[in-house]
Amino acid sequence: MSQTLKQKPTTHGFAKAAIKELGWWRAHKFLFLRRLSQVCVFALFAISPFIASWAGVWLLKGNLSASELFGVVPLSDPLATLQVLMTGHLPELSLILGAVIIVLLYAVLGGRVFCSWVCPVNMVTDLASWLRRKMNLPRTAEMPRNLRYYLLALVLILPVLTGMTVWEWLNPVPILYRAVLFGAGSGLWILAAIFLLDLFISERAWCGHLCPTGALFGLIGKVSPVKVSAVNAKDCDNCMDCFVVCPERQVLKPALKGKQPMITDSDCTQCGRCIDVCAQRVFQYQNRIALKAENNQ
Amino acid sequence: MSTVNQSKFAAKGVNRRQFLATSAKAGCAMGLLGMGLTAVAKQSSQLDPLAIRPPGALSEADFLSACVRCGLCVEACPYDTLKLARWFDGAPTGTPYFTARKIPCEMCEDIPCVKACPSGSLDHELTDIEDSKMGIAVLIDEKNCLNFKGLRCDVCYRVCPLIDDAITLEMQHNERSGHHAMFLPTVNSDSCTGCGKCEHVCVLEEPAIKVLPTHIALGKTASHDTYINTEETTLEMLNKGLEL
Numbered sequence: 001m002s003q004t005l006k007q008k009p010t011t012h013g014f015a016k017a018a019i020k021e022l023g024w025w026r027a028h029k030f031l032f033l034r035r036l037s038q039v040c041v042f043a044l045f046a047i048s049p050f051i052a053s054w055a056g057v058w059l060l061k062g063n064l065s066a067s068e069l070f071g072v073v074p075l076s077d078p079l080a081t082l083q084v085l086m087t088g089h090l091p092e093l094s095l096i097l098g099a100v101i102i103v104l105l106y107a108v109l110g111g112r113v114f115c116s117w118v119c120p121v122n123m124v125t126d127l128a129s130w131l132r133r134k135m136n137l138p139r140t141a142e143m144p145r146n147l148r149y150y151l152l153a154l155v156l157i158l159p160v161l162t163g164m165t166v167w168e169w170l171n172p173v174p175i176l177y178r179a180v181l182f183g184a185g186s187g188l189w190i191l192a193a194i195f196l197l198d199l200f201i202s203e204r205a206w207c208g209h210l211c212p213t214g215a216l217f218g219l220i221g222k223v224s225p226v227k228v229s230a231v232n233a234k235d236c237d238n239c240m241d242c243f244v245v246c247p248e249r250q251v252l253k254p255a256l257k258g259k260q261p262m263i264t265d266s267d268c269t270q271c272g273r274c275i276d277v278c279a280q281r282v283f284q285y286q287n288r289i290a291l292k293a294e295n296n297q
Numbered sequence: 298m299s300t301v302n303q304s305k306f307a308a309k310g311v312n313r314r315q316f317l318a319t320s321a322k323a324g325c326a327m328g329l330l331g332m333g334l335t336a337v338a339k340q341s342s343q344l345d346p347l348a349i350r351p352p353g354a355l356s357e358a359d360f361l362s363a364c365v366r367c368g369l370c371v372e373a374c375p376y377d378t379l380k381l382a383r384w385f386d387g388a389p390t391g392t393p394y395f396t397a398r399k400i401p402c403e404m405c406e407d408i409p410c411v412k413a414c415p416s417g418s419l420d421h422e423l424t425d426i427e428d429s430k431m432g433i434a435v436l437i438d439e440k441n442c443l444n445f446k447g448l449r450c451d452v453c454y455r456v457c458p459l460i461d462d463a464i465t466l467e468m469q470h471n472e473r474s475g476h477h478a479m480f481l482p483t484v485n486s487d488s489c490t491g492c493g494k495c496e497h498v499c500v501l502e503e504p505a506i507k508v509l510p511t512h513i514a515l516g517k518t519a520s521h522d523t524y525i526n527t528e529e530t531t532l533e534m535l536n537k538g539l540e541l
Contacts, residue, residue, distance in 0.1 A: 049372065058372075061369060061372050061413075062367040062368055062369045062372065063366075063367055063368055065365045065366055065367040065391075066365050066367035066369060066415045066416070067367065067369070068369065068413075074415060076365065076367075076415060077365070080365045080366075081365070084362065084363055084365060084416055087362035087363070088362065089359065089362040089363040089416075089417070089418075090417070091363060091365075091415065091416040091417045092414065092415050092416060092417045092421060094415040095365065095415040095416050095417075098415060144319065144323070146323075147323065147326075150323045150324075150326075150327045151327065151330075153327070154327045154330065154331050154334075157331070158331055158334065158335060159362070161331075161335075162335050162338065162339075163358060163361070163362050164338055164339075164342065164361045164362060165361070165362065165364070165365070166334050166335055166338045167334070168365070168366055168390075168391060169334070169337055169338045169341065169389065169390055169391075170334065170337070174366060174367075174391060175384075175390070175391070178366070178368065178381055178383075178391055181368065182368055182371065182380075182381040183383075184381055184382070184383035184384070184390070184391070185383065186383040186384040186385050186386070187383060187384040187390055187391075189384065190384075
């Protein structure tokens with residue numbers, strides 16, 4: 001008790017304790033790795049045409065809606081594919097196969113790993129969230145977290161009613177990709193709108209409450225073995241840094257204060273920021289299946 | 298059992314009334330949002346008549362069902378013809394199109410854009426590019442066309458990949474001079490692929506020949522018409538005249 005009291009003045013402010021304890025690099029490790037991953041996926045799409053014109057091999061062709069890896073492996077957005085199927089159009093096999101590959105990939109890696117490690121919109125909404133913290137903006141009234149599932153249902157019903165993939169007019173994920181890869185910058189107003197929404201109207205509004213793509217990947221991730229776990233929950237000193245930085249803070253409490261340390265809530269994006277900012281090293285990535293095998297032995 | 302359920306609900310802070318109220322609210326919000334989204338989509342799905350779809354494109358309504366807007370056709374096009382529409386452009390955002398006046402379709406024999414399409418919005422049944430119907434060229438302004446003035450421009454005819462088939466020069470007496478011929482570029486809509494080369498090269502500042510989407514360029518006989526536009530029936534009508 002006396003120790004924590006002594007520490008308090010020197011570690012005041014967000015994540016100061018973690019930076020002091022672990023150093024700046026380790027307190028930002030997963031944030032840095034995530035940005036690297038997001039930028040790399042983007043860059044692979046962007047530089048592929050140049051590599052192709054010079055080495056003759058396309059690394060990644062297309063965009064996040066549908067693409068080709070090495071000119072052979074089809075990859076496609078499960079949400080876009082579902083929308084096409086809902087219109088009643090039977091696409092080429094490669095689109096469906098691409099969606100199956102992506103679903104399997106994220107079912108293994110963790111569903112919303114897409115949101116935090118690949119999706120470019122995450123950079124926009126994280127920036128808004130960071131600015132909110134820096135500007136000390138007050139907490140906003142919270143929208144219901146399950147709005148995204150209603151929106152997902154809407155996105156899948158509209159093609160049935162209209163025969164068009166209506167959501168693709170506004171879906172900010174491919175719009176951001178197309179803006180950069182195909183020079184279609186005029187759609188960026190949607191990204192600006194999301195940024196302002198997150199910054200001034202409702203914190204974490206887009207990725208944390210509304211995005212139907214995130215909702216779908218969350219559902220896919222329910223079966224995933226990779227989870228963040230509060231393995232050292234007993235060391236938690238209630239500094240609240242993880243709550244401040246977590247994009248889905250409702251997932252933390254059951255892990256920290258409940259019976260089971262693993263964050264099984266599929267809303268968790270597995271961004272690893274809670275691991276970064278915790279001076280007490282409470283959190284860790286864990287593999288559910290490996291853990292079970294270990295316990296059985 | 299019921300007490301267990303109730304305590305479960307209470308723990309989550311939601312009772313049946315609240316559940317129904319939130320569902321109703323969310324349902325209404327989604328309904329309104331859905332109407333808004335559909336309105337936006339419908340409004341901007343009006344294709345600019347000069348935005349031409351790639352070869353093998355399904356009819357516009359089916360195309361908008363199928364296309365996932367991935368840009369693979371654009372990246373497959375070796376001539377930089379295809380573009381992905383931007384917001385506020387004359388085509389639904391993210392869908393592929395080309396503007397014949399800027400860069401026309403070069404009609405690649407292997408049709409790489411169609412092969413690249415994963416959604417089938419470009420029909421993989423199209424194997425011969427000469428069967429494609431991207432649009433139909435229409436000599437839309439006879440007044441300014443140089444050939445209609447009696448000159449021998451002929452550029453649209455010369456450049457046509459299906460010369461003497463999709464575009465022919467029809468000879469006619471030139472009434473203006475009285476002793477010359479006029480060679481009138483005439484599009485055969487059965488063969489024209491809509492590649493847009495004629496529009497691209499037209500020497501006028503604003504082309505006199507333009508490629509238009511098929512549904513704008515072509516008329517259609519009524520389905521109940523017994524004289525469905527065959528050469529024979531129309532000829533019969535002409536020959537029999539009033540007897541019919």
